[in-house]
Amino acid sequence: MAMAAASYLSSASAILLYAALFFAGAHAEAKPTEVVTSEVPSTLPVCKTVGGGSTFFDVQFCVEALGSDGRSANAGTNYGAYSVIATDLLTANATSTATKIDGLLRERGGKGDEATTTRCLRSCRALYGGVVKRQISCAAAVRGRSGGEATRCLETAASAAKECEEGFRKSKVASPVTMENDDAFKLAKLAVALLSWAH
Numbered sequence: 673m674a675m676a677a678a679s680y681l682s683s684a685s686a687i688l689l690y691a692a693l694f695f696a697g698a699h700a701e702a703k704p705t706e707v708v709t710s711e712v713p714s715t716l717p718v719c720k721t722v723g724g725g726s727t728f729f730d731v732q733f734c735v736e737a738l739g740s741d742g743r744s745a746n747a748g749t750n751y752g753a754y755s756v757i758a759t760d761l762l763t764a765n766a767t768s769t770a771t772k773i774d775g776l777l778r779e780r781g782g783k784g785d786e787a788t789t790t791r792c793l794r795s796c797r798a799l800y801g802g803v804v805k806r807q808i809s810c811a812a813a814v815r816g817r818s819g820g821e822a823t824r825c826l827e828t829a830a831s832a833a834k835e836c837e838e839g840f841r842k843s844k845v846a847s848p849v850t851m852e853n854d855d856a857f858k859l860a861k862l863a864v865a866l867l868s869w870a871h
Contacts, residue, residue, distance in 0.1 A: 715744050718754055722869060728830075728861035737761055737859060752817060752870035758863035759814045759822075762829060763807040765859055769852040770800040776848055788845045796836035796849060803829045803856075814867060823864055830860035 713719075719734035738744045738754055741761065747753040773793050780790040810825035833856035840847035847853070 713739050714748070715739055715754070718747075718749055718751065718866070718869075722751075722862070722865040726861070726865060728865075729858040733858055734862055737862060750870075751866050755814050755822075755863050755866035755870055756811070758859055758866055759807075759811050759826070762826070762856060762859040762863060763804075763811060765852065765856045766800050766803040766807060766829065769849060769856065770797060770804055772852065773797045773800060773849065788843045789840075789848070792836075792839045792843055792845065792847070793849075795839050799832040799836050803832050814863065817867070817870060819867065822867055826860045826864045826867075830857050830864075833857040833860070 713735050715735050715738040716731075719731045719738065723729055723731040723734040738747075738757055741757045743753065743757055747757070773796055777790065777793050777797065780786055780793065806825050806828065810822065810829070813822035813825060816822075833853040837847055837850060837853040837857075840850075
């Protein structure tokens with residue numbers, strides 16, 4: 673009988689304990705769910721417009737390129753302002769690429785693949801030299817929204833980058849400036865696309 677009473681008390685204690693825990697949980701204050709939001713780049717709507725259907729560059733390239741310049745933060749949806757930014761980025765790219773090529777030419781030898789690479793680099797240096805020289809007037813045309821002139825000089829820059837890279841491919845030697853050529857080509861095409869939307 674004593675054992676039955678002890679068992680009953682043990683069961684009753686367990687039930688009371690579960691009930692207490694249940695009610696404590698039910699009355700505890702619910703903590704608000706934390707929502708983590710990632711900031712949407714201000715350039716995204718513009719980049720979706722110009723890069724969504726482009727065969728030359730994608731939305732991601734546009735966002736990263738324009739986002740690398742602090743002026744983008746205040747440009748809103750001003751396509752003209754973004755075309756100026758892309759043109760300035762192209763100028764910086766062409767200038768640094770020309771400088772890189774100068775350095776590579778100083779390091780080159782003159783035999784076999786080295787001679788072929790040197791010849792390709794010299795051709796590229798001439799191409800980028802032309803781009804750098806034209807960029808002052810090109811940037812002025814973009815700022816002045818001189819559509820035809822601005823588009824021509826930007827397309828010339830894109831062609832120069834493409835021609836540089838194709839020179840290595842045709843000569844069957846590795847290009848040490850593939851990334852620079854790719855960026856220059858895309859920046860020029862991006863500037864053209866943005867300019868076409870500027871009013």
